[in-house]
Amino acid sequence: MRAVIAEDMVLLRDGLARALSAHGVDVVAEVGDAGALIEAVTRLRPDVVIVDVRMPPSFTDEGARAARLIRERFPEIGVLILSHTVDPGLAFMLAAERPAGFGYLLKDSVIDVAAFIDAVRQVAGHATVIDPAVxxxxxxxxxxxxxxxxxxxxxxxxxxxxxxxxxxxxxxxxxxxxxxxxxxxxxxxxxxxxxxxxxxxxxxxxxxxxxxxxxxxxxxxxxxxxxx
CATH class of the missing domain: 1.10.10.10 (Winged helix-like DNA-binding domain superfamily/Winged helix DNA-binding domain)
Structure with a gap:
């Protein structure tokens, strides 16, 4: 399984990459903004993308908009969104458009590495994963x-x-x-x-x-x- 990570916090991005690599996931790109994410996905066509909701430059919804664009252009690629906040409206809107291959997790959930890896694999396998808190x-x-x-x-x-x-x-x-x-x-x-x-x-x-x-x-x- 091949993955692209989009997260502007370098330490978190590195931690995610290390966790994925330790469990046999090939992290083919690590990027820090939405534009770089779109470019990497277009070029590399991974199995799954892990993306932060809020990314540079405005730190509002760039990540979420990039995730939606990826799902429109490349429906075969799973998209797992990470967020600091509980936003059921955004999560359900994105998932309701096409549930297969979509996930939305709170960043607190990433602390449980086994659960996070399982969520990544499920999303890559076209399942739906939404954080219980959401x-x-x-x-x-x-x-x-x-x-x-x-x-x-x-x-x-x-x-x-x-x-x-x-x-x-x-x-x-x-x-x-x-x-x-x-x-x-x-x-x-x-x-x-x-x-x-x-x-x-x-x-x-x-x-x-x-x-x-x-x-x-x-x-x-x-x-x-x-x-x-």
Missing amino acids: VSAGLARRGGALGALSERERDVLAELARGRSNAAIAQALFISARTVDAHLRSIFLKLGLEHSADANNRVRAALAWLLDGPDSALTPMPGAGHRP
């Missing part, structure tokens, strides 16, 4: 609408939003896969969502509901319409 914040924001759901159904919805399969949800919550499926049918019915057997459609529906609106808050990157 999902919890999204659920809290939609708190009033969750009144129709039971406590167990809320637990299942949270696991679904993190991109987990029925089997993984069952394992996490110590219930059977058949029970998970029953909960999901009930959740989708109560929330007015279409119940699809396709994993990406299920996750997309859950994320779109948590986002509560399809509009993007991101401004376009220069050259966003260009496809190499």
